[in-house]
Amino acid sequence: MTEPELDVHSEPGALAEALRTDVRSGFSATQKWLPAKWFYDARGSELFEEITALPEYYPTRAERETLAREAAEIARVTGARTLVELGSGSSEKTRLLLDGLRAHGTLQTFVPLDVSASALADAVAAIRADYPGLEVRGVVGDFTEHLGLLPGEPPRIVAFLGGTIGNLLPADRLKFLRSVRDVLTEGEWLLLGTDLVKDPETLVRAYDDAAGVTAQFDLNMLRVVNELLGADFDLDRFTHESYWDAANEWIEMRLRAREDVTVRIPGAGMTVHFAEGEYIRTEISAKFRAAGVAAELAESGFAVQRWWTDAQNRFGVSLAEA
Numbered sequence: 001m002t003e004p005e006l007d008v009h010s011e012p013g014a015l016a017e018a019l020r021t022d023v024r025s026g027f028s029a030t031q032k033w034l035p036a037k038w039f040y041d042a043r044g045s046e047l048f049e050e051i052t053a054l055p056e057y058y059p060t061r062a063e064r065e066t067l068a069r070e071a072a073e074i075a076r077v078t079g080a081r082t083l084v085e086l087g088s089g090s091s092e093k094t095r096l097l098l099d100g101l102r103a104h105g106t107l108q109t110f111v112p113l114d115v116s117a118s119a120l121a122d123a124v125a126a127i128r129a130d131y132p133g134l135e136v137r138g139v140v141g142d143f144t145e146h147l148g149l150l151p152g153e154p155p156r157i158v159a160f161l162g163g164t165i166g167n168l169l170p171a172d173r174l175k176f177l178r179s180v181r182d183v184l185t186e187g188e189w190l191l192l193g194t195d196l197v198k199d200p201e202t203l204v205r206a207y208d209d210a211a212g213v214t215a216q217f218d219l220n221m222l223r224v225v226n227e228l229l230g231a232d233f234d235l236d237r238f239t240h241e242s243y244w245d246a247a248n249e250w251i252e253m254r255l256r257a258r259e260d261v262t263v264r265i266p267g268a269g270m271t272v273h274f275a276e277g278e279y280i281r282t283e284i285s286a287k288f289r290a291a292g293v294a295a296e297l298a299e300s301g302f303a304v305q306r307w308w309t310d311a312q313n314r315f316g317v318s319l320a321e322a
């Protein structure tokens, strides 16, 4: 192996440290919550891959439809030499972009960045095997923190797919888009996937599937807290819910206590009480309108050059220039 397996931008123990900070602040808030990134240990990343194949979970298929149709156009418009993918997970949809950019003849380097080291290692190995000659530089990190460290020759295209931007609160979203804009030079690119507002029933079912995979995914966050902070969450005492917040136009995932529960969390130095019916907000997944996406991109210093959706108008993809 001539290249390093992964660049890891965190010290040993930094993960538990970061979770401790989030648990302390999230569990002392009036409305208890934890950031969605804590779903994604090895098990959580596997469960997410399962979610993407569920009949109810349309975003992955809808986005793939657009990327398959437009990959050649994306390559033609951007002429990118480097593809950076933020929150890449398994990098499966990325292959459509890699194929398009390779066929165009400009692509040299692929930089997948993900918080899950295990998911990233698998993706890096698979892409290296299937794309000989492509330089693959996996980066383990949080896309809200490690953007300054991205390698690769310009022009770069940063792909942020899957609608993951919807997992950030609106204020953090803008901060994040500006930070992406700041690491790019004029003439570089952002490819952004955004799930779109649609009827609430479709949205709610996408986050509460009949097979219960999303429930397992949601509950996995409590298991992560148990593992990293030595907590004693009993997963059977919490139940998964998907809720459409019409005013904010986002889906919330919630873990609701079935009964009064007291949880010891030694790694955070706290004991937390949940009253029966009280819930932890584990994720927001904002849904967008075309005009809103364009406005946020413009406000962050991007010029939107293309906007595409799937045939059923479920999911939007923007190509924006720095």
Ligand code: AVJ
Pocket (backbone or CB within 6 Å): 051, 059, 162, 163, 164, 165, 166, 167, 206, 207, 214, 283, 284, 285
């Ligand atoms: C990480 C944005 C792709 O919000 O739809 C899937 C995560 N959560 N089911 C989303 C998720 C519950 C997902 N993304």
